[in-house]
Structure formats: structure tokens, C-alpha cells
Amino acid sequence: MSAGGMATDAVRRLEAMLLIRAYEEKLVELQRSGAPGTCTSVGQEACAVGVVGALEARDRILTNHRSAGHLIARGADPGRLMAEVLGRVDGYCGGRSGSLHISAKKLGVVLTSTIVGGELSMAPGVALAQKMGQGEPGGIVAVFFGDGAACEGIFHESLNLAVQWQLPLLFVCENNDWQAFVHRRETMPDNAIADWAAGHGLPVATVDGNDVEAVHAAAREAVAAIRADGQPRFLELVTYRLRGHFEPDDQAYVDPAELARWQARDPLHGQADRLLAQGALDADEFAQLREQAVARIEAAVAFAQASAWPGPRTLTHHVYAEQGAHS
Amino acid sequence: MTRMTIEQAIHQALAEEMQRDERVLLMGEGVATKRRDLVQAFGATRVRNTPLAEAVIAGTAVGAAASGLRPVIDLLFAPFLAYAMDALVNSAGKLRYLSGGQFEFPLVALSMTGSGWCVGAQHNHNLEAMFAHAPGLKVVMPSTAADVKGLLKAAIRDNNPVLFFTDLALLHQEGEVPDDSAHRVPLGQAAVRRAGTDVTLVSYAKTVEVCLQAAAQLQGQGIAAEVIDLRTLKPLDEATVLNSLRKTGRLVVVTEASGLCGMAAELAALAATRAFDALRAPVVRLTGPDAPGASSWVLEQAALPSADAVVQAVQGMRAEVAVGREALAAS
Numbered sequence: 200m201s202a203g204g205m206a207t208d209a210v211r212r213l214e215a216m217l218l219i220r221a222y223e224e225k226l227v228e229l230q231r232s233g234a235p236g237t238c239t240s241v242g243q244e245a246c247a248v249g250v251v252g253a254l255e256a257r258d259r260i261l262t263n264h265r266s267a268g269h270l271i272a273r274g275a276d277p278g279r280l281m282a283e284v285l286g287r288v289d290g291y292c293g294g295r296s297g298s299l300h301i302s303a304k305k306l307g308v309v310l311t312s313t314i315v316g317g318e319l320s321m322a323p324g325v326a327l328a329q330k331m332g333q334g335e336p337g338g339i340v341a342v343f344f345g346d347g348a349a350c351e352g353i354f355h356e357s358l359n360l361a362v363q364w365q366l367p368l369l370f371v372c373e374n375n376d377w378q379a380f381v382h383r384r385e386t387m388p389d390n391a392i393a394d395w396a397a398g399h400g401l402p403v404a405t406v407d408g409n410d411v412e413a414v415h416a417a418a419r420e421a422v423a424a425i426r427a428d429g430q431p432r433f434l435e436l437v438t439y440r441l442r443g444h445f446e447p448d449d450q451a452y453v454d455p456a457e458l459a460r461w462q463a464r465d466p467l468h469g470q471a472d473r474l475l476a477q478g479a480l481d482a483d484e485f486a487q488l489r490e491q492a493v494a495r496i497e498a499a500v501a502f503a504q505a506s507a508w509p510g511p512r513t514l515t516h517h518v519y520a521e522q523g524a525h526s
Numbered sequence: 527m528t529r530m531t532i533e534q535a536i537h538q539a540l541a542e543e544m545q546r547d548e549r550v551l552l553m554g555e556g557v558a559t560k561r562r563d564l565v566q567a568f569g570a571t572r573v574r575n576t577p578l579a580e581a582v583i584a585g586t587a588v589g590a591a592a593s594g595l596r597p598v599i600d601l602l603f604a605p606f607l608a609y610a611m612d613a614l615v616n617s618a619g620k621l622r623y624l625s626g627g628q629f630e631f632p633l634v635a636l637s638m639t640g641s642g643w644c645v646g647a648q649h650n651h652n653l654e655a656m657f658a659h660a661p662g663l664k665v666v667m668p669s670t671a672a673d674v675k676g677l678l679k680a681a682i683r684d685n686n687p688v689l690f691f692t693d694l695a696l697l698h699q700e701g702e703v704p705d706d707s708a709h710r711v712p713l714g715q716a717a718v719r720r721a722g723t724d725v726t727l728v729s730y731a732k733t734v735e736v737c738l739q740a741a742a743q744l745q746g747q748g749i750a751a752e753v754i755d756l757r758t759l760k761p762l763d764e765a766t767v768l769n770s771l772r773k774t775g776r777l778v779v780v781t782e783a784s785g786l787c788g789m790a791a792e793l794a795a796l797a798a799t800r801a802f803d804a805l806r807a808p809v810v811r812l813t814g815p816d817a818p819g820a821s822s823w824v825l826e827q828a829a830l831p832s833a834d835a836v837v838q839a840v841q842g843m844r845a846e847v848a849v850g851r852e853a854l855a856a857s
């Protein structure tokens with residue numbers, strides 16, 4: 200690939216991060232005027248963009264309550280996402296999931312789990328189906344979860360099964376130091392996550408989760424390795440939750456010095472500074488990218504707000520499958 | 527017809543459905559060890575021993591079902607379902623709905639329960655109503671070998687998650703099973719085991735036999751009891767129960783499970799809300815106590831509603847009507 204081509208990919212990654220940021224900042228604003236609260240991934244955009252960009256259309260994704268970045272990086276339409284958050288019919292799930300359970304089958308996003316660890320519970324089965332010939336040949340599965348989920352027993356059950364059954368599964372732990380309102384240091388020894396994964400026999404890479412290029416490179420390597428030998432891999436992305444757990448959240452419980460340290464390592468600024476320094480982007484172009492992202496999100500809001508509410512009579516639709524010819 | 531035990535009926539149903547549909551796979555602690563012939567016939571890929579990890583066994587079934595497979599998991603004893611509850615209730619039962627119908631979860635979770643083996647409360651707990659209460663799940667609990675085979679085959683073909691309970695006291699009980707491999711029993715259809723006009727006895731699993739014994743005794747007293755075996759608890763065959771009730775005007779529900787918020791409560795509510803005008807006596811519930819299953823044989827048996835108790839309940843209901851008539855005449 201030429202230097203120019205690489206620069207273009209890196210600019211696209213910046214663009215994707217800007218779109219995620221604009222989307223979530225808009226959700227914060229909408230919440231203040233009465234829309235449902237959400238768990239934003241502000242500060243963690245590099246994790247989503249770096250990993251999802253290393254996947255192919257034939258791959259499958261499962262994620263957790265902080266899934267907007269993964270969905271947008273996967274190409275989800277922000278308008279349909281926003282419509283889902285607002286509970287409208289044009290949402291990906293017809294308004295039944297809200298922000299906390301969005302799935303998008305056509306995009307290969309099987310699950311947003313708000314049961315912490317639910318994604319780890321289902322991921323081996325999705326990978327098993329892939330291995331047993333469902334889905335497109337060569338597809339793998341990526342599962343995103345947090346450091347808090349690593350404290351759940353299902354984390355160990357899931358890793359153990361993936362290793363024993365040799366499942367094509369990429370575990371991606373976004374270690375953002377927070378587990379709702381509890382700091383990670385109160386819940387586990389330092390470095391525990393990588394050690395636990397290694398203890399299950401998984402090859403582990405621990406990467407700066409705020410450097411989208413580093414995340415992307417590590418994810419590409421892991422994905423290629425899984426495709427080559429069908430065995431699971433584990434990525435620990437060291438990052439930080441810059442906003443609260445769930446909007447609104449004043450973060451009064453957060454050490455201001457720690458927060459300031461991580462704000463100074465904002466992944467968007469990191470990537471923008473890098474591209475500006477390389478000359479891959481100039482200040483005007485950067486400003487333009489930001490404006491474009493904001494404009495796309497404005498259009499998304501307009502789309503979502505214009506979308507109809509689901510009819511109350513549809514309340515119990517989709518609970519059970521109709522028995523078709525199969526029975 | 528072939529005579530076989532319920533255990534053999536389960537095995538045949540699994541073998542036939544795995545033969546018919548290569549998307550069907552079986553997972554659980556020891557399934558590949560116990561069912562060598564299935565491993566030989568269908569390969570180790572489709573018959574999988576698992577680690578001792580019910581939560582992820584169930585989760586794996588849910589993920590596999592969402593991705594095109596039709597898993598059957600053997601979770602052994604019903605109390606172990608507590609570990610699998612998250613995957614079954616929060617994922618299998620809810621995600622079809624939450625996805626707006628994008629994903630389906632065709633899976634079957636097998637487990638055994640009930641008194642009879644003196645194994646105590648951590649192997650014996652009739653908790654089927656907990657799952658009937660969870661949206662998105664179907665619940666089956668048959669009492670005969672023919673129904674076990676027919677319902678398991680139907681459950682495997684169903685596009686919804688099905689909790690399939692077997693009563694462990696019945697596992698070795700033999701019954702006639704149709705030879706036709708097309709034999710299936712649709713989910714959601716109760717069976718009238720004995721026709722009668724005076725009282726309706728509703729039950730499922732091992733207490734169906736209790737009701738049949740009671741009905742035989744009642745016949746000697748000139749009382750014709752109708753006995754309904756629900757077979758499927760959810761979806762509940764309301765029509766069969768209501769039709770019977772409109773005929774008899776009296777309902778006795780008999781379950782091994784405890785009463786509060788159980789199937790017996792549900793059936794009493796069904797009678798009160800949908801057939802109140804037909805009732806000639808208050809509904810009677812004969813259930814297990816609100817107590818964990820004890821191990822001692824004597825205590826296990828004491829927890830079960832007996833045929834004598836059913837007979838007495840029916841006699842009491844008829845007496846109540848007689849007393850009511852006298853009171854009316856005297857007023």
C-alpha cells in the first residue's frame with residue numbers, strides 16, 4: 200500500500216471517530232431535553248474504530264451497553280440508531296431495544312447486551328455456528344466487553360470454552376478503569392485481565408486503546424491469526440471513560456487529576472495531531488471533517504425525530520416466532 | 527407401536543431429529559459420553575461434551591441458535607437451571623423481541639426434576655412455573671413416553687426456545703410409542719386422559735397418574751372425573767380446560783410444584799376469570815408445600831398430593847354444593 204493510501208485509511212479512521220463523537224455528544228444534548236439516557240463511549244472511539252475496521256463483512260460482532268461506537272464503525276446509519284434510541288419505528292429494532300440492546304442483523308451485529316457479560320455468554324455459540332458452517336466461510340466473531348465484565352464468572356467460562364473448542368473468536372476487553380461507579384482498582388489486581396486471559400491459554404496483546412493506529416494494527420494481526428488457525432485471541436485495550444457511566448452523570452466521584460490526564464490523551468486529538476504533523480491533513484481539512492460529522496448527525500436527528508412512534512397495538516409483536524412450514 | 531421407557535423416547539427423538547436436520551446439535555455435561563451411538567452417527571462436532579459451566583452452555587446455545595443452528599442442551603437437573611437462567615431468560619426469551627424479530631432462538635433445554643430418587647432439593651425442584659413466567663419461552667412437561675418423544679421432536683422443530691422438563695420418577699416408566707418417525711405432538715395441546723362429566727382433574731407429569739388413580743376410585747362412588755394432562759405448560763391449552771370445566775363445573779388442579787404463583791394458581795385464575803359462571807364449587811388446588819424437596823423417602827412422598835387427597839377434595843366439593851342447596855332451600 201502506498202504512503203498516500205495509508206494516510207487515507209488513517210484519515211477515514213479519524214472521520215469515523217469524529218462521527219461517533221458527534222453522535223454521542225448529540226445524545227447527551229437530547230437527554231438534557233428529555234430523551235432517554237445512554238451509556239456513551241466518549242474517549243473510547245479508537246477501540247471501536249481500530250477493531251471494527253479490521254473486520255470484514257462476513258464477520259460477526261457482539262457488544263455491550265457502550266455499543267454506539269462499534270455500530271457506527273460498522274457502518275450503521277446514525278439516523279436509524281438515533282431512531283432506536285428515541286423509540287421510533289425506523290430504529291434497527293423498531294424501538295424495542297433503545298440504546299441498550301441494539302442488534303443489526305444485516306450488519307452482522309448480533310447483540311448489544313446490557314446484562315454485563317451477556318455478550319460473553321453468547322459469543323462462543325455464534326463462533327461455533329461459524330465454525331460449523333453457518334454464515335460465510337472464513338468469518339470470525341469479535342466480542343467487545345468491559346473490565347467490569349471480566350469480573351463476572353461468565354468471563355472465565357467463555358474464555359475456557361473458546362480455547363477448549365478452538366473457536367474463531369476475538370475477545371476485545373475495553374479496559375476503561377470504570378465499572379459503573381466503582382473504580383477498577385477496587386475490584387481486581389492490576390494487570391489481572393491480561394493475566395487471566397493468558398491463564399486460560401489465550402494469546403494476549405495489551406495495547407494503548409487511545410491510539411487508533413496501534414489498536415488497528417493489533418486487531419489486524421489478531422484477526423489474521425484467527426482466520427489462519429481458527430483459534431481464539433484476546434486483545435486488552437487500555438482506555439478511559441471520559442464521560443459518566445450513564446447520562447446524566449456529573450462524575451463527582453471521579454478524581455479530577457485522573458480525568459484531566461486522560462482528557463489530555465483524547466484519542467481524537469491524538470489521531471488529528473498525528474495526521475496534521477504528517478501533513479496528511481491540514482487544519483482546514485480537519486475543521487471540515489468535524490463539520491461534516493456534525494452535519495450528518497443533525498440529519499440523523501431530523502430523521503429520527505420525524506420517524507413515527509410504534510403503534511401501541513404492536514406491543515406484543517415479535518415475542519414468539521410464528522411456526523412456519525418448518526413445523 | 528413399540529414399548530420403551532421415557533429415557534429411550536428422549537434418545538430416539540434426538541437421534542431422529544439429528545438425522546433429519548444437520549443443524550441440530552447436542553451439548554452438555556456428559557452427552558457425548560452417555561450417547562456414544564449419537565457421536566458415532568453424527569460426529570463429535572454435533573454431540574459435544576462441555577465443561578461444567580451451565581451459564582456458558584446455555585449462552586452458547588443461544589448464540590448458536592441466533593446464528594442458524596438448532597441446539598439441544600442437556601442441563602441435567604432442573605435446579606442447575608439457576609446457573610443458566612441469565613442466558614435462558616434474559617437472552618433466549620427476550621432477544622427475539624428486543625431485536626424486533628431480526629433473530630430467532632430455536633433451542634431446547636432439557637432437564638429432569640421431581641421426587642422419586644431421594645436426591646433432595648438441589649436435584650429436585652419443580653421450578654417450571656418460573657420459566658412459564660418468562661416471556662419468549664415455551665415450557666413442556668410430559669408424562670408418557672409417546673408424548674415425550676412427540677413433544678421433543680416438535681420442540682426441536684419449534685423456532686422458539688423451549689424448556690423441556692422430564693419427571694425423573696417417570697424416566698424408566700415404559701409406554702407405547704408410535705413407530706412412525708413422523709410422530710409428533712404439537713406444543714400447546716393438552717390431552718384428555720379420561721373423560722368424565724362431574725369434575726375436572728388437571729395435572730401434568732407424575733401427578734397425572736395420581737389423578738387417574740383418584741378417578742378410578744371416584745368411579746366406584748358414582749363420580750365421573752375427567753382427567754386432563756396439560757403436557758405443555760406454555761402455551762397453555764386453555765380451551766381444553768375451559769371446555770371440560772363448562773361440562774363439569776368443578777376443578778381440582780394437582781401439581782407436585784408448590785402452589786404460590788404456580789401452574790395451579792394460573793389454572794384457578796383461568797377458571798375464575800373465564801368460567802366463573804360455570805363453577806359449581808370453589809376451585810381446589812392440591813400442590814406440593816412451600817418447602818425445599820427433602821431427601822427422606824417418607825418426606826418426599828409426604829410432599830406429593832395423593833390420590834386419596836384428590837378423592838377427598840372432590841367429595842368435599844360435592845358436599846359443599848349439597849350444603850349450599852340446603853341452605854338455599856331453608857332460606
Ligand SMILES: Cc1ncc(C[n+]2csc(CCOP(=O)(O)OP(=O)(O)O)c2C)c(N)n1
Pocket residue numbers: 264265313314315316344345346347348349375377378379440
Ligand atoms: C449483570 C449486570 N450487573 C450489573 C449491571 C449494571 N451495570 C451496567 S454497566 C455496568 C458497568 C460495567 O462495567 P464494564 O464492564 O467495565 O463496562 P463499561 O461500562 O466500563 O464500559 C454495571 C455495573 C448490569 N447491567 N448487568
Ligand SMILES: [Mg+2]
Pocket residue numbers: 345346347373374375376377378379
Ligand atoms: Mg469499564
